[in-house]
Amino acid sequence: MEIIEKLNSRLLDKTAEKCQLDLEVYKQRALVYTQMEGAISVLSDMQADKSYVYKSKAALELGLNMEESSTVIDSIWEEEIIKKIHPDDRLKKYIHELRFHELMDSLDAEVRADYSVLSKIRMKDKDNEYRLVKHRMFYMYSPNNGKLRFALCLYNIALDQTLPSVSDFMIINTTKGEVIVKDKLDYQNILSRRELEVLKYVGEGYASKQIAGLLSISINTVSRHRQNILEKLKVKNSVQAFKDSFY
Template identity: 75%
Template sequence: MEIREQLNDQLLDKTSKKCLLDSEIYKQRALMYSQMEGAISVLSDMQADKSYLYKSGAASELGLNCKENPVEIDSIWEEEMLKKIHPDDRLKKYIHELRFFKLLESMNKEIRTDYSVVSKIRMADKNGEYKWVKHRMFYTYSPYNGKLRFALCLYNIALEMSSIPEFLIINMAKGEVIVKDRLDYKSILSPRELEVLKWIGEGYASKQIADILSISINTVSRHRQNILEKLKVKNSTQAFKDSFY
């Protein structure tokens, strides 16, 4: 299953008991973040299956042509933003979102708001060159049905690449790092495994990958299994394994 499809199944609120949180309040918060921090702010509503993208000066730097503010998107996926992310980093972003979701789902609901994600990703700018961007993500759960209702993503053009973590889950209330991931795919996987991983991240099935790389489907399956084993050896979480089934 493609990682995004798995995320869709996990994130979208399909319960019959509706959340009564006022979405306009959260839209105002997203707007405030974009104005105060110069960030591109994306609020995703899991109940409505919609997103709202709030622009700032960073939007122009990244070549986003946002005529409206916010831009309303009929999906929880902000495609204009996502397609600018480097393919390797986009795959990592999806995997890390799945890890974050599963971690919060395992926690007591009263403390979920204490946690957030901080990471760095490469995004193409208005000239087509990749810039380092600081990405932060926050989840809001419904007090009415206990389901994830809103996800807020903030994108800031980074001041210094080296000062930004690859991926962190932090407890904001305590100022503690809960998960720190230093996984370097290029030092773990072979060039061919990296190719297979890239196409998996783009949502291609094994047969399609086999055709693209001119190898057998059995070879693709072997590469997939090797990827799983290698990532597991490097103490990655179960989310990595889940992402490739």
């Protein structure tokens, strides 16, 4: 199963018992973050499979469409923003979000609000040059069915623009001010040369058929490489690793 399909299967809430949290309250919170922090805020509704995007003037610096300061999209994935992320960081972002979801699932409901994602990612700006952007993500769970209802993502242009060789992806306990997991995946030491090539094209959004043509290999071979990539990264970053770090 591909990483996006796996994330969708974990994140989207298809249960019959609906969450009663007030959507308008959380939309207002996302808007306030945008206005106060000069951020781009994305509130994703896992129950409706929709996202509400709010943009400050920072969006202009990143070359994002500012015809409307707020938009609604029929997906939990903010494609306009995601396509600007460096291909390596984009895939790492997906993998890290999957790890975060697995960690949250392993925790008691009353402590989940203590945790969030904090990362620095490379995004193309209005001049088509990469700039560092601080990315934060928070989960909000339903008190009715216990399922994930909202994910709030915040994007701010980072103060320190010294580009690292490997981007930071962290899970933090905001209550204690502690880093729970500091993830700097070095794919060079995990994946084979061919898997790295496949990973590059996956990160750039190519389908398996296109990758097969680019690398002159069969679609079945591409599928095998993609499965190997996920298996290797999952072995490297299992839920047990979370528990070892947390406990």
